[in-house]
Amino acid sequence: MLTLHCPYCDVQTDETELTPGGEAHLTRHGPGSEDDAFHDYLFSRANPRGLHFERWRHTYGCGKWFLAARDTATLEVFGTYKAQTTEPPQHIRDAIRDRQTGRAARTAS
Amino acid sequence: MSTRLATGGRLIDRSKQQSFTFNGKRLTGHAGDTLASALLANDQVLVGRSFKYHRPRGIVASGAEEPNALMGLGEGHRFEPNQRATTTELFDGLTARSQNHWPSLETDIGSLNAALSSLLPAGFYYKTFMQPRAFWKHVYEPFIRKSAGLGQAPDAEARDPDTYEHFHAHVDTLVVGGGIAGLEAAKRAGETGARVLLVEQTAHWGGRAPVDGGEIEGHSTEAYVAMLLADLEVMENVTLRSRCMAAGVYDHGYALAYERLTDHAPRAKGPRHRLWRIRAGRIVTATGAIERPLPFAGNDLPGVMLASAVRDYVVNWAVSPGDRTVVVTNNDDAYRTALSLRKAGLAVPAILDARVLPKDSPLMAEARKMGIRILQGHAIDHVQGTRRVRGVAICSHAGEGGAVIEEIACEAVAMSGGWSPVVHLWSHCGGKLVWDQTRVMFRPDPDRPPTGDRGQPMVHAVGAANGALTLQEVLDDAARLEPGPKTRAAPQAGPQEEAPLAPVWMMPQGASIRHRMKAWLDYQNDVKVSDVQLAAREGFESVEHAKRYTTLGMATDQGKLSNINGLATLSGALGAEIPQVGTTTFRPPYTPISMGAIAGPARAETFQPVRETPIHGWLNANGAEWEPVGQWRRPYCIKRPGESTHEAVMREVTNTRQNLGLLDASTLGKIVVKGPDAGRFLDMLYTNMMSTLKPGRCRYGLMCNENGFLIDDGVVARIDDETFLCHTTTGGAEAIHAHMEDWLQCEWWDWLVYTANVTEQYGQIAVVGPKARKVLEAIGGMDVSAETLPFMGWTEGELGGIPVRLYRISFSGELSFEIAVKAGYARQLWDLLLTVGRQFDVMPYGTEALHILRAEKGFIMIGDETDGTVIPQDLGLDWAISKKKADYLGKRAQERPDMVREDRWKLVGLETLDGSVLPDGAYAVEEGENANGQRNVQGRVTSAYHSPTLGRGIAMGLVRHGPERIGEVIRFARTDGTTMIEARIVDPVFYDKDGEKQNV
DSSP: OOOEEEEETEEEEEHHHHHHHHEOOOOOOOOTOOOOHHHHHOOOOOOOOSSSEEEEOOOOTTTOEEEEEEETTTTTTTEEEOOOOSSOOHHHHHHHHHHHHHEEEEEEE | OOEESOOTTTTTTEEEEEEEEEEEEEEEEEEOBBBHHHHHHEEEEEEETTTOOOEEEOOSSSSTOOOOOOEESSSSOOOOEEEEGGGOBBOOEEEEOSSSOSSSSSSSGGGGHTGGGGSOTHHHHHOOOOOOOOHHHIIIIHHHHOOOOSSOOOOOOOOOOEEEEEEEEEEEEEOOOBBHHHHHHHHHHHTTTTOOEEEEESSBTTTHHEEEEOOOOOOOOHHHHHHHHHHHTTTEEEEESSSSEEEEGGGGGGGEEEESSSSSTTTTTOOSSEEEEEEEEEEEEEEEEOOOOOBBTTTTTTTEEEHHHHHHHHHOOOEEEEEEEEESSSSSSSHHHHHHHTTTTBOOOOESOOOOOOOOOOHHHHHTTHHHHHHHTEEEEEOOOOOSSOOOEEEESSOSSSOOOOEOSSEEEEEOEEEEOOOOHHHHOOOEEEETTTTTTEEEEETOOOEEESSOEEEOOOOOTTTOHHHHHHHHHHHHHSSSTTTOOOOOBBBOOOHHHHHHBBBTTTOHHHHHHHEEEETTTEEHHHHHHHHHHHTOOSHHHHHHTTTTOOOEEEETTHHHHHHHHHHHHHHHHHHHHOOOOOOSOOOOOHHHHHTOOOOOTTOOOBOOOOHHHHHTTTTEEEEETTEEEEEEEEETTTHHHHHHHHHHHHHHHHSSEEEETTTEEEEEEEEETTTHHHHHHHHOOOOTOOOTEEEEEEEEOOTEEEEEEEEEEEEEEEEEEEEEOTTTTHHHHHHHHHHHHHHHHTSEEEEOGGGGGGGEEEEHHHHHHHHHHHHHHHHHOTSOOOBBBBEEEEETTEEEEEEEOSSSSEEEEEEEEEHHHHHHHHHHHHHGGGGTTEEOOOOHHHHHHHHHOOOOTTTOOOOSSSSSSGOOOGGGSSSSOOOTTTTGOOOOOOTOOOOOOEEEEEETTOOOOOOTOEHHHHHHHHHHHHHEEEEEEEEEEEEETTTTTEEEEETTTGGGTTTTTTEEEEETTTOEEEEEEOSSSSSTOOOOOTTT
């Protein structure tokens, strides 16, 4: 059972307080979009072993949606951030890079 | 004979006798006994029958790994199957019965299976019961169901009278296991000031150390354990819990532990079990190791036990497994058992050691000094006896078996195949294992631990659980846990020199098939060496496949006893190295936990909160027949004395059509949507246009998801320029509110809109029927004339002094007002309507009448006419879909090829030719079969009722090309699948097609 930091409440939340919402940073396709592109938007989801960007809602808390960058295999959480963005903010990308470089360095040594 | 020794027994109190029954037989034991030790003390060697072959089985182990001694405990409401005798503490009045036999433990018909065992190899059921197909249902399945399963399920009417609870604990360090390693680890963690929780599954501290002996810092291990415990008990930041088994390790340091509070003292007050829900910064597993059996012919006969268990029974409970015990081993540790037996005055005719050592190890020399005969390079050819051990036939370990050198009479065999670290908790959340060739074991791989939320190692294994075998290794291992300059040096243990173990996966090593077919790997699931080899030959090469084909390590074993021997056998059969074959997956719980503990306090009224409207109390007192709608309870109907449910529903419908009905509509979802962009937002959420709605007016709207499917409907009222009140279905309020928030927060976050779910803030009462206006006029206070308040309008005011909001909307086709009041006024208004309504023949009605009223009018119901695959166009609701809007949720999806297919099933009314009611959900069949051999269908019933208004059955349904086939008769299958009902396709509006009744 995961723990994730709610960026609104600034508390470490338990998974039982949260509702998962699947892959983050999807681009909505509406009227006028091609059949294939719309099909992908509706149904095609990344299911990586490793880094994944996810939507979570603090349902039994503030009710806000937030996003998490998480490793699905090691369960490491690189960071969580507010949902009002179309791509991971710089500090999240930095955190991912730092952790992954750190791990590579540890493996090499 | 197994019996109680005259002296000794460190855990029993001979001054306290306790009586218990086993299969109805009265037996006695002592305080401190386990059920297993007490049974053995009473010479009850035979304790159960095996799962598949019904072979006689005895106690093998002394702890959680016991595969055979599973008992039904207790009586009546407290009966529980499959409880391990080895972990059941004896109490006065305990009742136990053995399992899996008929008619009795001694004479069992199912043991015929054993005679046929060569015909029942691995995968037998899969191979045999495939054909003919019809046999499966009527012959094979009933037979297998009868013979399968170990314990008996508790009676369906039984109600557990005990209570259970959950504890939430947040600690820095959770230490699992109260042996030397766990106590040392907890003390070191406690000294850093960390909050520590130490749990031990048994009632005793110290693990194996007090039985196995040795010295630490000049003290006996038993004395050292007492000292550690005393140190820990005074540490305020350390919590100690015995009888508390860590069942599982999950993500981010979450762990479950299962505390058995009163199993050993059933008359004590308080909860029986407690489930600890622990969030730990770090988890230390000091879970010890489990001894492996040796595979030799007849190793499942009652009297063959693990060497460590024999030692435990002698030292802890003063139980002799027999006057003469032959020890068979591939390692030095089993010599301790021989020494313990001799010290207790019992005979050890021989130690059979598969190894040939160049010189005696210290333990071997000690055994020799006590005059015990040691036969190196020897093995058990087979065990003699039918229902219990009478002796062993011995042979050379290097041979193929059959060449018996000597027969030795004995009552018990103590076997040891080496030790396997308990790696379950390490593995539950992704910890990997490494094969240790020297120690012949899988142990936790320190480079691949389970990781936590920051990628840090989350679980640390110490002591025997980490592969440490000697006291010194255990102490050194614990000292490494808290590294740093201030770390205390590891205490010093006395010398413990042991000769290395030699792997033995079959005894004798070249055993013939005749021997391998009698050599058990998994006692609980009746898996033999030959079965695993057969699985490999038949191509089940992956360890996970072989496990499922043979059932090795399944059920409560979870790899405790069988795992390593099984996969070593598999690797031998495949000609692969053990690490290449790998292990199966370890899954929680480590040992089974009670369903009661999982449920905790969540049972009966506390299982799920029930939501009640302000009018619930009145309805309950006046004959409401309740039905659950989400977490709400709604009245299906409000019965009068002597009335049947059907009669009540018919009366309610008729009275509403003719006079006046009242419905508690408080459960309807009510969501306020407010802000400068509220209209624009609702235009995206509803299929029709909401931004053009005028304040004071209402509009019915449809909501779809992005897949285009209809998810909710309801009336939207515009309160003012920036405020809308959206009504949702009863079950949909929370989900629709969440749906709104999702789109607002994650897609259109720059739109200025707030939403609030105010469902519970308002009570709502529908006043329905030809006399609806009259009752409101009689109450007085508001102008409710058609001119002032036309259909689909709303207004505010006071009715009889109660502030209300009045919506003129109708879900029945009648003249209808829905009155919303602050929840606190709802009951007052209800009572007022009943009182004043008496002169207008008022009657409350329930949800079934509501359904019939709406179905007579052809109004759809979410969840009846929709099922997550239906779009509004299927329901003839095109009029509620805006053609002007560039976009709304679901619009693009409704343009997908499958959604515009011309032969989609569409909504129609259905009238049976004989006036009967169609079965709900019945399919309209047509000729021929589809590719799967199923009857072709062309539609189905979505709602069906008896209409008292029309005096016949009416139905709505979805039918291919339905609206173009009005007048056609089609056939619906009854639930028997063969007989048919004929029904005519008609317009879905059965009553008052022009809406004259509601528009007055």
